[in-house]
Amino acid sequence: MSADALIRALGLPDATRVGRRVPKKLLAEHGAATAADKRQVQDGVDEVQWLASLKPHLIAVPSFKDEQREYLEVAVLSMKLKPSTKPGRLAELLHRAVPYPVLLLTSYDLGVSLSLAHIRESQNEADKTVLDGSVLSVLLPDEGHGADFYAAVALAKQPQADLFALYQGWLDTVSALDVAQETGRFLPSLTREQSAARHAALQDCRQLKAQIAQLRSQAEKETQIARQVAFNQKIHAAQSQLRALQRTLSEESA
Known part of the structure; x- marks a missing residue:
């Protein structure tokens, strides 16, 4: 999957x-909070490109302003990482560095991921923005297996009330892709509330899977039969909870 395929699907x-290269030093200066972050930018980032700027007069979607944030445009950027570099922290640093909500395409060893994160005005520093919540990042499917997602992600398919609604529409669409990795089927949420509920259920599924893996590891190391039985009971209970959550996600995706 290439970043170009996603750009085509967006229909911008x-x-x-824009098609402008962004110097790595700007990412290091504006997004990196520590010396370790700056080293990671220098050692892990190959290049950053500013692909597009979605401004009100260009896409006929009004800007947005409330007590917490002002969205004057949505930026589309790509970041290419060097081999063996993990994208998580570097993607977060880029979202922190840009004073606009960003659609970020990150190319790395496993493919291309798409990440998004709302921002808001900093309460402590004037004219500075901070992340408002966590970064949502999902590995993009190839075009053959992700046709429904690539149709749903188009600019024309998103809410057009203002730039906040537009960006939230993309967040919900990418969140539905995240859910599809668990259910095997992509289907956009019908409402903002449904999207939030599905996202929460998905996080619970992932936490339970991690818990089950940890319990299994502990059970394998245990030498006392009684404690092995206790671990197996905990595993069985967690698996039952996991199956119930997976059914819920599948029903909401049906």
Whole structure:
């Protein structure tokens, strides 16, 4: 899967295209909070490109402003990482560095991931933005297996009330792709509330899977029969909870 395929699927107007290289030092200066972060930028990032700027007069979607944030545009960027570099922290640093909500395409060893995160005005520093919540990042499927997602992610399919609604629409669409990795089927949520509920259930599923893996590891190391039985009972209970959550996600995706 290439970043170009996602850009085609977005269906952005030609007037929004930027195609400008972003120096790594800007990411290090504006996004990196520590010396370790700056080293990671220098050692792990190959290049960053500003692909498009989605401004109100270019896409006919109004800007947004409330007590917490002002969205004057949505930025589309790509980041290419060097071999063996993990994307998680570097993607977060880029979202922190750019004072606009960003659609970030990160190319690395496993493929291309798409990440998003709301931002808001900092309460402590004037003219500075901070992340508002966690970064949502999902590995993109190839075009053959992700046709429903690539149709749903188009600019024209998102809410058009304002730039906040537009960006939230993309967040919900990518969240539905995240759910599809658990259910095996992509289907957009019908409401914001449903999207939030499905996202929460998905996180619970992942926590339970991690818990089950930890319990199994502990059970394998245990030498006392009684404690092995206790671990197996905990595993069985966690598996039952996991199956119930998976059924819930599948029903909401049906």
